[in-house]
Amino acid sequence: MTLERSLNWCPNNVEAGNLTQIYEFHLMMLSEDPEVQHFLFGLFLSMYLVTVLGNLLIILAISCDSHLHTPMYFFLANLSLADICFISTTVPKMIVNIQTHSRIISYVGCLTQMSLLIIFGNMDDMLLTVMAYDRFVAICHPLHYPIVMNPRLCRFLVWISFLISILGCQIHNLIVLQFTNFKDVEISNFYCDPTQVINLTCSDRFSNDIPKYFLAIIYGFFPISGILLSYYKIISSIMKIPSGGKYKAFSTCGSHLSVVCLFYGTTTGVYLGSAVSHSPRNSALVSVMYTLVTPFLNPFIYSLRNRDIKGALFKLQRKII
Numbered sequence: 001m002t003l004e005r006s007l008n009w010c011p012n013n014v015e016a017g018n019l020t021q022i023y024e025f026h027l028m029m030l031s032e033d034p035e036v037q038h039f040l041f042g043l044f045l046s047m048y049l050v051t052v053l054g055n056l057l058i059i060l061a062i063s064c065d066s067h068l069h070t071p072m073y074f075f076l077a078n079l080s081l082a083d084i085c086f087i088s089t090t091v092p093k094m095i096v097n098i099q100t101h102s103r104i105i106s107y108v109g110c111l112t113q114m115s116l117l118i119i120f121g122n123m124d125d126m127l128l129t130v131m132a133y134d135r136f137v138a139i140c141h142p143l144h145y146p147i148v149m150n151p152r153l154c155r156f157l158v159w160i161s162f163l164i165s166i167l168g169c170q171i172h173n174l175i176v177l178q179f180t181n182f183k184d185v186e187i188s189n190f191y192c193d194p195t196q197v198i199n200l201t202c203s204d205r206f207s208n209d210i211p212k213y214f215l216a217i218i219y220g221f222f223p224i225s226g227i228l229l230s231y232y233k234i235i236s237s238i239m240k241i242p243s244g245g246k247y248k249a250f251s252t253c254g255s256h257l258s259v260v261c262l263f264y265g266t267t268t269g270v271y272l273g274s275a276v277s278h279s280p281r282n283s284a285l286v287s288v289m290y291t292l293v294t295p296f297l298n299p300f301i302y303s304l305r306n307r308d309i310k311g312a313l314f315k316l317q318r319k320i321i
Contacts (some may be wrong), residue, residue: 025110025185025192026103027094028284040099047296048091054299055080061312064319068312071134071149072252076302078158079127080257083295088121090191090291091111097190110192111173118169118194121220126161128260129223132230133157135253140237168219189284191291220267227260255302262297264289 031037038143062068093113097103105113138145172194182197182200189196231253236249304311 003074022305024104024106024198027096027097027105027188027192028186028188029103029192030190030284030288032177037098037101041095044091044098045095047292048087048095051087051292051296051299052084056294057313057316058302058309060307061215061316064316065312068308071154071278072131072138072239072309073157074154075127075131075134079124079131080299082123082127083118083298086124087292087295088115089120094190105192110187110197111176113192114176114194114197115148117170117191118172119165122168123161124263125219125223126164127158128256129226129262130157130161130258132227133255135256136230136233138252139234166214172215189287191287193287224264231257255306258301259298262294262301266294 009173029037030040059077062073082181090113091277093105134149137148176194176197187193187196189198234250234253267288303313
């Protein structure tokens with residue numbers, strides 16, 4: 001059974017009276033080989049389940065251990081929750097598409113996926129910035145840390161991060177909904193990549209680039225600047241500490257710094273890969289790193305590099321057993 005592509009073609013391609021409403025987009029499959037598809041299905045399903053379980057364990061461990069009721073672990077629990085939501089916006093749909101051999105996503109479904117992807121992607125971005133600020137206060141102003149990073153401020157920072165993420169989503173949706181004509185329904189990725197959906201519109205390239213650059217500045221440049229400034233201050237303070245305490249001071253930042261490098265490294269790879277590579281499949285493979293591998297590795301980074309988390313997980317295991 002074949003599905004008719006209903007889409008608004010560019011006005012210069014057809015007469016205005018022949019335009020129809022768009023109902024669906026077609027996503028790209030990572031491989032057309034049935035054997036490879038079965039392998040990818042098992043691999044992605046396993047990674048998704050491990051990611052969800054790992055982040056849930058971190059949230060549960062932090063909730064159950066009173067020693068972890070501190071600002072740093074409060075932000076970590078929220079980051080784990082954002083990672084669960086982030087990976088759940090793309091991977092389940094990809095797994096279902098592989099299993100059903102379908103590439104179709106409805107227009108409403110595509111907008112919904114884009115909205116959730118932007119919200120939780122920006123939430124990760126904002127929380128990593130907040131966590132950098134938390135480490136800055138803890139290391140540079142340790143005596144004032146309990147007063148500055150009080151529970152009320154911590155809750156406010158999480159809520160403001162969520163509201164900023166919602167705002168970014170609404171700005172993007174207002175931009176996308178202005179476009180009624182599309183050149184094609186083929187999205188060169190396994191999910192509704194906001195950048196690629198905008199590129200499918202019939203507007204000129206300059207109009208397409210404005211929202212991308214605007215959102216990149218708001219949700220890329222400013223958070224990265226905040227993180228870099230925080231770590232500049234942190235490193236400056238650590239250099240003044242006697243040699244015996246330098247490693248101990250910086251070790252509290254190790255997990256966060258690893259996640260920051262992983263998150264921004266894969267994000268940069270996605271956009272540079274899509275700009276440089278002329279192969280849509282290569283760009284999609286890079287996107288797998290951003291949407292799946294990064295949330296998958298985060299629980300391992302925090303559980304393996306953090307003795308407090310490992311201790312809380314062992315306590316949780318003894319309680320369950």
